[in-house]
Amino acid sequence: MALAGCNLLPASGPYSVEVTSAATQDTDGVGYKLVPVTAQVVQVLASMDSKGLIGTFRNDRRSIPDIKIGVGDVVGVSIFEASSGGLFIPAEAASRAGNFVDIPAQTVDPNGMISVPYAGQVRAAGLQPSQVEKEIVDRLRNRAIEPQAVVSVKSQRSNSVTVIGEMTTPAKFPLTSSGERVLDAISRGGQITSKGYDLFVTLQRGNREATISFNRLIREPANNVYLQPDDTIYVFSRPRTFLAFGATGRQGQFNFGDDSISLSEAVAKSEGLVDQQADPQSAFLFRVENRTTLERMGVDVSHLPEARIPTIYQVNFREPTGYLLATKIPMRDKDIIYIGNAGSVELTKFLNLVLLGALTVESITNANSNIYGVN
Template structure:
């Protein structure tokens, strides 16, 4: 009678037996995932205490103070031609009163798909990928033998080639034209209305020439070297993504009601700080000698640590770091070990906890059996008394 009654007991979903029995097809495997195990010690902490901070400056090492502005296809240019005296190629002899400067303004010239603009009597002038002074000199060279000591001034009317896209979690996303003096990353974000969220919660992804780099916005704000100059056709994408780690195992977070996923609330976080954010180790459950950090580590770093990585197929290698907090120097090592976003921190139970669980199960089973026997006895007594 008891076994069928299990079907009406509370639960959060189907049993594993039911899932396996009703599957149409499946793939089961007993293959273990290969991983590297690294003890955090005096030999390895030197590599693990350095924050793995990807930087714009390191990824885009352009040392020029600012990009050189050049004309591009689609840009619209203003061209003014001056002559030394009236009666020249562009100014008639009677133009002294009407044009005291002896100059003419041409209609705005758009750089065509071939990269040229057209100037009367000079023909097609290559303009794309040239600076404005270079375009001026090219026009003067074409007109030198036809106009009277010609001088040319070229200015930018409309800019369509030197633009930057600012997208994502900014207040006014869009396509922005770069000014002639060059603009830095934070200036473009400010022109796009600024970020919607706090800098510590926002990442900036910069895409340039097929390469993408993502850096925490707060780092760009606090480090002037990360506020790099932006180039034409760059794409800036701002996203809200707070750096977090997952805390599992014998921690006091369950007592205090913390979530398993905990935010850094700062740009860098050490293992000691992470343990503190999770409420500390559970005094009645944890084994301080068995603290682990799970992450996917770069092959190059593991090779520096002395790990043989030839057996691993991918450059991002599953890695488990082990910290022994029973060691008097363990907390010093934990204070130097740098956490990364998406790390998983796990604290194992002390071995005695398994025995405690077994004894608790036996005790509860014995109590349940005794209570059931007592209930049956009471029922029998009640029946005899009734009849």
């Protein structure tokens, strides 16, 4: 009767037996996996981190970008001849300084072309300056005296990177042949207005994008990848939080307040387990886990078709090893911690309810006796 009555008692969440029962692991079409925390589970969780920037853009084998002339760039052309009396240098060479002529700078037109006297329309977009130089020389070879050409980009408008987000001076700037990395671009945006542990960086390239925490970007140089033309960098703040319910010292929503925290640190932030109420064997961590992660732990998920599976990790804080394992479990944004009540607490609630009922009946009986004189 006491166990049956427990379901009618007030509580801050599910009873431990309901969480661990196999019958409740597929309720209302919402299936979840209960995973007891072991050394193998912790090893997988500790090694599971987001791929970062290098993981997403690993196939971009280029390091320093191959900067080419593009539509909208302003290009200058200088043409040299070996001696005077040619196509560009007059016979009276002494009347001019040098054996070259500068063609006025011009913008690469929408068709990707520039105009060179006596050479006509020359394609420039998509080519390196040396390739454009060769084309000009080939066209002038039979008309000028041993012609040479120098092509330079006066103003680069096509091979640019955009940096936006929570910084004082968002910017768009051209890439150079020396190569710029992600942190170089962020430094162009001025002062960052948020704390480093709450800051994230998203790199968008074509139809791909990847996000990494700012502190991890600093800590792992491999993720500070070279930028490519038309990349967009978005810097934003997103305070990461977790929720704590049940028999914890304090319930509610808590900020990480650091680049990363462990499960044991998160429990401490919620002021630990209540000594008179908590069941140390019933500490649960709720999250949606990747299917591949559970498979690496040896969890059978063959009956669940989803790629992301609701998962509840159970930690036994009654064992000393439970605390050690919890220090190696990294928390994730929007995780939920739930500490179940001890069985004695539920029994005490029920007995108090029975005692309250008995006292109420006795009070009514005494009242009737006093009013009607009934013994």
